[in-house]
Amino acid sequence: MLLESMIVAIFFGKIRGGKFSRLSKLEFKKIWIFILALIIQVGVILFGVSGNKFVLKYIREINILSYVFLFLGIIINIKQRTLTIILFGMLMNVFVMFSNGWRTPVSIDGLMLAGYSELADLTLSGKLAFYIPLDEASKYGLLGKIITVPPPYFFPQILSIGDIFISLGLFLFIQSVMTDEGFDKTSMVRFNYKSRI
Template identity: 30%
Template sequence: MVYDGILLGLIVGFIRAGWKNGLIALSNIQIRYGWVFPVLLLVQFGLFFLQEKFTFFAQFNGYFYIVIYVTGISLLWLNRHQQGLGIILVGVLLNFAVMLANGGRMPVALEAAAVLDPIYTEMLKSGDAVTKHFLMNESTRLSFLGDIIPLGPPYPRSQAISIGDVVINVGVFLYLFQLLSKPKKDESAALSEQAV
């Protein structure tokens, strides 16, 4: 879901800043230990494939996701002063809370899952889905923070998302929008000279 916020932020940001200035702004991103975020993403992709082949990873995938989340939360906390990243932190904390309360897995409401591929919905019902998700039931804790929001046509990608996902996307959009909206250095200098 976070990809939607990234894509929208980049599109709006580049329209506002222009291609050249947008690329310059992106090259000047200054996030402390920012290189760890793509590593965490790669680890999640790796875990997704490993858990389908090895029972060890499938059995303990919830704990792996908790470690990934704790690492991401720590990095966001270090960078919380940057516009948008504090909002992302709140969204990640919301998702982390519901996952932590449910053994490291994200509950999905059956009503929200109705927009997904029927095969995936059946796997959720049977418990055969080897992912960080599981079908919500009466014993689910903090269910209101789970994937309860269905997104289907005309939305380009059918998915079930959480309140935390919505907050994360708002934060990602705001971060990229402000990053790509910063005036160029020469324009900033000109404005400073006019103000004197």
């Protein structure tokens, strides 16, 4: 959903007279924090699915670490107001994960409807380190992965309410940058590595 949000945001930004080039002039501090958090989360998924014993043993700690980095990155750059919507979505996702042993409840019916029967079987068998089946025992299941985008959509997926907020925040963030004439006053991307957290 994030990729779709970016594409649609850029499309509407152009319609509204915005400039794609303004995104390259965005000033972000500590960009390495976002990159590191992304690497950790991708690593958790890849190694978790493959059954890596270290990742499975320390899945909670690794997940917490990745979200700490993400939160720090957003808070440091909070002057970009639309990032607060992304932060809100992330907090919802973290809350439901924390409430369920650092695993996200996911609708098995939703996975089947989206065409991910193999993933549904793995979730039911308890072999996934980051998903648990959504059932009556799930805490705050409403915040789990319950929103299904099924075929014929080109990229079927199952989302949480938090995911929707994150995608909305990303959409609004790109829109705000593309239509902000203030970015025309700068001529280069500035990633401030020297500022203090």
